[in-house]
Amino acid sequence: MNTLATPAIAAATEAAKISMIGSRAFLVEAPGAFDLPAQRRIWALAQALEAQPDVQELVPGMTNLLVLLKATPADPQAVLTRLRDAWAASAELDRPGRLIEIPVHYGGEMGADLPAICDFSGLPAAEVIARHHARTYTVFALGSAPGFGYLHGLDPAIFMPRKKVPSLNMPRGTVTIGGMQAGVSVLTGPNGWNALGYAEIEVFDPHAAHPALMAPGDTVRFLPERIEL
């Protein structure tokens, strides 16, 4: 891992938003844009906090970091200050990862929300699909379900808000868009993201030494294996 040089001014301008969830979890949210530089600073913050004796778990999210302490702190204000300082001191950390190529069957029964994405974006289906597989994505974080990778890099023309009413039984392997994020679902079940295709991939094996296929920093490319319109 390399630490990229960051102009000092970037660290000094905006403070992170830090809030508590319950009695011993703190959420640090990066200010500013939803982009790779912000995520790199989140990775750096996680690395800086890893060795702290009172930290139990660190859960990177999308330009944010959940810091779970081992015990309820007697002085939460001191923790807030410490985290704010740690954020200000975080430079960008590059995590060069692997390239993961995912063949996708676009459209058809498993791309049930493609018409809605077309309506919202004003683009024809073929264009939505082309824009989806033209991009290179970065795994920002894993979460929600075992091995699920939150992907950054979606073309803004096909951003699509999460559904108001989630699909009740979306199959695993569904290729989805949730707001400005992309992903491939790993469990069959309720899901509020929008389906545009299907991929046959195994992303999690609880019995493996490294259970998750993806890791933060990995690069993902979708390959149009079949397009069904």
Place this chain on the structure above:
Amino acid sequence: MEILATGPLNTVQDLGRFGYRNVGVTTSGAMDPLALRAANLLLGNAETAAAVEVQTFPFRLRFDQDGAIAITGADCRPVLDGMPLPPWWALPVRAGQVLDLTAPVSGARSYLAIAGGIDVPVVLGSRSTALRGDFGGLDGRALQQGDRLAACTAPPPDLPATGLGVVPPETALAAYFPARDETGTLVLRALPSGEHDLFGRDAERFWAQEWKISAQSNRTGYRLSGDPIHPDTPVEMRSHGLVPGVVQVPPAGEPIIQMSDANTAGGYPKIAGVIEIDLWRLGQARIGSRIRLERSDVATAIAAEKAVEAWLSDIRHTAAMVTDALAGMAGRQGRNKDED
């Protein structure tokens, strides 16, 4: 032991699977960790040993070897071979005996622990069943009629033949947890969370009103029904890590409290977080019952945590004293082996 009858969604649980949230693995674990820890301590087990969490009844099983059990949590009126047992009780059992657990009058979940702990494979550091993901516990699924569960090898504790019990925490720790309202409403303490202030006047309505635990509630989360609350302007959040106890408000305005099988990440605005030491009480709250959230602080949480640890420490010492005395009378070595 062999499961002779069970409802759906009864599972093997320990205290949970920690350290894998960053790959999307939920913690799982007992919804009432106090009950599980007490049951294990009564038996001289490690507090982290696995037990059966029974949340649907009737539940019936037959022991296929001699050993000892403890039943804690919601009082499921246990009956061993026709003999009613007191709640929060541990006692020796013999091969062939049949245990019946019936739907509790109050509380939602009972814990059946066995000396040595339930022997299922440890997956990612825990024996808890991860129903979302289909691993852990017994083959990653809920228990079914005909299933057999074994205990890890352990010398059976020397329990009095009639058993040994503890005063349940609702009574023993009453001074450290808010009393129920006159109407029986459960009061839970919480701290405001990240988007609290975005709810403006609705935030006050969140704290003031009683919420009903809807039928769409389970180990993953409790959906509350009541007078909806909304942020002043809609919020589209970036997904972030979650912990059990977080109170999220989806667009429809009725809050969800994430529980043991919670998603590890989410993006709904969060108005509050129930303090962790109060979650066992929520784990025992029944569908259809009412709760109210009360603004609290870390000092209150720490005081309750200390009281819980002292109560558990009492159980540990008392159980060890009783079994050592019995072992001494029988000429065997007891639990306090290092005192020799």
